[in-house]
Amino acid sequence: MTAGTPDTSPARSAERSRLPGTLAVGLVRARVELLGFLRERDAMIFIFAYPLIMMAIFASVFGGEDQVFDLGTGRMEVNFPQYFLPGMIATGIMLSSFQTVATSIATERDDGTLKRLRATPMPAVAYFLGKVGEVLLVSVVQIAALVALAVLAFDVPMPEAGRWWTFAWVFVLGTATGTVCGVAFSAVPRSGRSASAVVVPVVLVLQFISGVFFPYPSLPDWMQQVAQVFPLKWLAQGMRSVFLPDGFAAVETAGEWQHLLIAGVLGLWLILGLVIGVRTFRWRRRDDG
Template identity: 50%
Template structure:
């Protein structure tokens, strides 16, 4: 009697190969997202050039008030441009992630892009990686442009201590990652793509005003400082101030110090919150569509 051959088991994709494929598709998707981003005039203005333009306006408008943090005899201090640089850097990160992705994904859900992607082999993780890659690249370019303009056009002195630039690197990376995942999470708030800007931009604008971007943080009432400290932007702005402002300005901060350890903890916590919320709320297609 002839023995029956065992049935062939279905081929399984090795875990390493699956991860590599997901990463490769994420990189390809990031390239696509970057190209699309720079073809949208409104996105370039409101999320890429907006912090740069505001930096120029604030630096010129308040230049007549003289330096900030001068000694009693009028010496020392820093220019208005130097003072506003860290806040605008933090605002740029927030706009690149939260506002840009929040509006963009809401529009893609509304115009059917997510529905079409649901019918392709593109994994959700690759889609997320593409969006985060786009935010990372545009965020780097935006901050580079902001810093160059601050130095060349307004004579802002940049840090010379390598430790300052190391702090800048980890604050930027944590900030851009946190902003990106929160942008994905907040994209669920608008019910339609047409209402995305009306829903998301006011949230972002209020956070900027209460988080020390346009106003000195310690000028705000204590209760409003407490509210702002719940959210990541206030800590992101503080981290950027620790890089670009002299050490003497740390005493003017809430708590009298830069508190970089707390900056890292808060940004990490919001990064985790953003990932969890995105994981449980993101859908290719709305349930009520």
């Protein structure tokens, strides 16, 4: 073989054919992402502990009180921890997906990690699969801890078996939407140091207007209208449909759980996040070309 001639020998071709596929690389990348998340102990503690602490505080303060709702045909009561749990599950998913992904990508872009990864043979899709895998694993552990706390400390009843299917698709769709929107929003912070200052206020505002900390029907009408534009409100409503009695559907804005609309809004944000993410995602800092 002369110099400069590509090596097309069978041995070389076999070596190329042995290169792992995108899915396999994505799984390896998910492990790397998870290890990196575990090493960032301050962020890990906040992501895991925040929903648990808020659940414990609110449930302890209002644990002896029932949430009473006028359903038009009568009054219905449910203990506060049971009503509060769906909102905390929803906000936990948002923390693990949207907030974690947006801040981590902005940081990795700023410190040059993304630039170095771009120079490797790793497909870009594998990088994003790694993020999704990490978010799914973290979210599962976080929700399991929340449910365990609710059951063991506050005697929150678990839904019947048939409702767990609703939980599954709301969880998967909500996690995917939050992750994709996090990728899209990661282009907003101008540096890794400013990422938390940009992302966290957005998350906090959405929590307050989406019925996470307060019963959604008690919020002002204008606030409810604003919340309906964003996915967290629908994610929380989907979780309420799992953990609350069917009669509480009458408390929702339309008087029903609106599962199709929940899927539609979350799906729309998923598509919107994908479109924006593809168009705005950058591997380099703004000042790096």
